[in-house]
Amino acid sequence: MRYVYGLSAALLLGGAAATLAVGPLGAQTAQNDPSAMAASAPRPGAPMSFADLAARLxxxxxxxxxxxxxxxxxxxxxxxxxxxxxxxxxxxxxxxxxxxxxxxxxxxxxxxxxxxxxxxxxxxxxxxxxxxxxxxxxxxxxxxxxxxxxxxxxxxxxxxxxxxxxxxxxxxxxxINGQGLPFVRFGDSTRTRVGDWVLAIGNPFGLGGTVTAGIVSALHRNLQSGVYDRYIQTDASINMGNSGGPMFDLNGNVIGINTALYSPTGGNIGIGFAIPAEQARPVIEALQRGGKVSRGYIGVSLQNLDEEIAESLGIPKNQGELIRAVTPNGPAARAGIQQGDVVIAVNNQPVTPDQSLAYLVSQQPVGARVPVTFVREGQRRTVTVTVGERPSEEELARQGSGGDDPNSVTNPTDQQQSTSQRSARESLGLTVQTLTPEIARSLRLNDPNLKGVVVSAVNPSSDAASKVQVGDVILSINQRATATPEQAAAAVAAARAAGRKSVLLLVRHGNNAPTYYGVELSTSAR
Structure with missing residues (x-):
């Protein structure tokens, strides 16, 4: 059983909502008005017991x-x-x-x-x-x-x-070698709705066949635990040992495969997750045919838009994903997509937290030409990308890089700092200097010709302190190259002129892949 550990807190404020009627009295009705609820009430055929269904399945x-x-x-x-x-x-x-x-x-x-x-x-x-x-x-x-x-x-x-x-x-x-064995079929999980009854059958803790019931609590749940997270969430009891077991609807169709649970302790607290049948069925059918599973791939490394990054780019937080890196000569690179672009749609389908870019791309046939819409420097653009085939997970892992922690960097004195350096220090809480080949070698960077500004000091009370450390290299600010402190200061000034409260930093930690961070600008430096 896969676990998603963590503690959740329920926000109780504003637990009730009121509907304000505008216009003639009675023009609007409450969501739970009896006349409206009559059509939404559970159908008369809903079972008082699941015994017959469980015995059958x-x-x-x-x-x-x-x-x-x-x-x-x-x-x-x-x-x-x-x-x-x-x-x-x-x-x-x-x-x-x-x-x-x-x-x-x-x-x-x-x-x-x-x-x-x-x-x-x-x-x-x-x-x-x-x-x-x-x-x-x-x-x-x-x-x-x-x-x-x-x-x-x-x-x-x-x-x-x-x-x-x-x-x-x-x-x-x-x-297994057998004939005349009992079996079940996949159903259509795309028709599943929040509130539907479901049954989970499995082998929790090795006890043997166990049936639990609950409802669908949420759909398309992204746990950030894998590339294709799009789970059905349920409150049906799912525990260690339930992994791989089926989730059934009331028609006896398999609509999910129980896979993970969310728990601070490892025990069930009523939050379990199942892979929807719409995702599982094509994979299983491909494996049954003896072939490998083929998925679309465009060759990008992605990063979610948090509130600060979204604000720095002037983009809604829940719209799009940030391109952290582009695979050289990959499908995205050949189409002109660049590091720092924010992809907002694939094949005319929006990229959202519930519908990630990786998921949308994986659903495209290899070789298909699909439109990809993104935002670059505030302008919306669309290019056509020829979808490639996703490499194996092992091959993708081999493409990653790591590095040792960087050595310290000499910190210039106040007298040595230029006006541009002081601007970065006051606005971002960072002291920066031009990254020279000598400094790159002292930091053991694998690219001695890397262009950027290296962080030599961090104000511990700044917003940047939790994201950037001494020895990090800032490659760009708000998607503008920053090879010198002067360029860094100009990018910050442009952000202030545009009314931004934060800026987007592209930061490289040692020899690791660069990462984007949204950093708040100091109000005292205005």
């Missing part, structure tokens, strides 16, 4: 367990909590009871065994099983999955093989 839901092997040094100390990985399944803990593993308790490697528990469901009478990829994946780096066992509701056990899996979607397709 449970045989198609399966329990999934894995046996895993992990090789560790006997004297290696395990990270906190990992001992539970072994104890939960009756396996000895590394460094303890090594005699059971043919060891002497001394140095060398010890082979330890553990496993995982999850859920799944049959989609064909001949034994195709759908589950989450993380249910059948190694529980820890270095572990290997030796066996996957599928247990049916009637307690029959089958050894399963992996037909295919898709890490990006967190989905996997298994196959």
């Amino acid at each position: 449970q045989p198609a839901v399966v329990n999934i367990s894995t046996k895993q092997t992990l090789r560790v040094n006997r004297q290696q100390q395990l990270p906190p909590g990992l001992e539970d990985f072994f104890r939960q399944f009756g396996a000895p803990v590394p460094g303890q009871d090594d005699d059971d593993n043919g060891g002497s308790g001394g140095g060398g490697q010890s082979v330890q065994r553990g496993g995982s528990l999850g859920s799944g469901f049959l989609i064909s009478a001949d034994g195709y099983v759908v589950t989450n990829n993380h249910v059948i994946s190694p529980a820890r780096t270095g572990a290997t999955v030796d066996q996957i066992t599928v247990t049916l509701a009637d307690r029959r056990e089958f050894t399963a093989r992996v037909v295919g899996k898709d890490q990006a979607a967190d989905l996997a397709l298994l196959k």
Whole structure:
């Protein structure tokens, strides 16, 4: 089960809203007026019990367990909590009871065994099983999955093989050898509405088949946990072990695959998430055909628009995504999209928090030519992008770069600071100087010819203090190149002249990919 840890606070102020009638009395009615509610009330056929539905569906839901092997040094100390990985399944803990593993308790490697528990469901009478990829994946780096066992509701056990899996979607397709098996079909999750009843069936905590009921709490929920987050949220109880199990509507159709829960403790608090069938079905069908999952890709690195970044660009906060980097010679680069552009629509569909750019692009066929609309320097533009094929997650990970923390930079004295440097210090709370090849080498930057201003001091009381540190390189301010303190001062002055309360900084931390930050301008420097 994937967790989204955190504490949520309910805002109770303004809990009630009033409707003000404008014009003739009775021209407007309350949302819960009896005459209006009559058409919205639950239909008479809604069940008083889910027993018949559960009895019909449970045989198609399966329990999934894995046996895993992990090789560790006997004297290696395990990270906190990992001992539970072994104890939960009756396996000895590394460094303890090594005699059971043919060891002497001394140095060398010890082979330890553990496993995982999850859920799944049959989609064909001949034994195709759908589950989450993380249910059948190694529980820890270095572990290997030796066996996957599928247990049916009637307690029959089958050894399963992996037909295919898709890490990006967190989905996997298994196959067991059987005939005449009970199965279920995918439904149309695009017709699902907030407030609809749903059933979740799975294997929480390894207890066996368990049915819970609830309603759809929200749709298109983005948890910022993956590229294609677009979950169905439910208050039906979902716990550890429910991963991979089905979410059913009242017609018995699979409208989601239970995947994650939101919890500060790891236990259920009534906020669970399921991958919608509209996303899962094409992936599973592609895996069943024996092919790989192909998704659209334009070659950009994205960043959400927070309030300060949006204000600095004069764009509504919930409209668009910021291009943090563009893959050289990728589809977006060839179409003319640049770092700092804010993409607001793909194929005439708006980019919003509920409908991310990555999701919209992934739905486009490889090779399709689609219009992409973006904002650059306050001007709306549209270009046509030829969609490429998304590389594997492993290949994308290899493209990333990292770097050591930068060394300190010499801080000029007040007498040495120019008017432009003082302007940056007073407006942003930052002391900057031109990045020279010598400074770049001292910071161990992999590009000695990088153009920008390097931060040599940060006012701890400034807004920038929580985002920028000494040694960072500012590449641009409000999408204007800043190779010198004078250019930085000019960009700040232009922002003030435009009435901006904050500016957009493109900052590079060491050799990491540049990141955008919205930084408030000091009011005392006006």
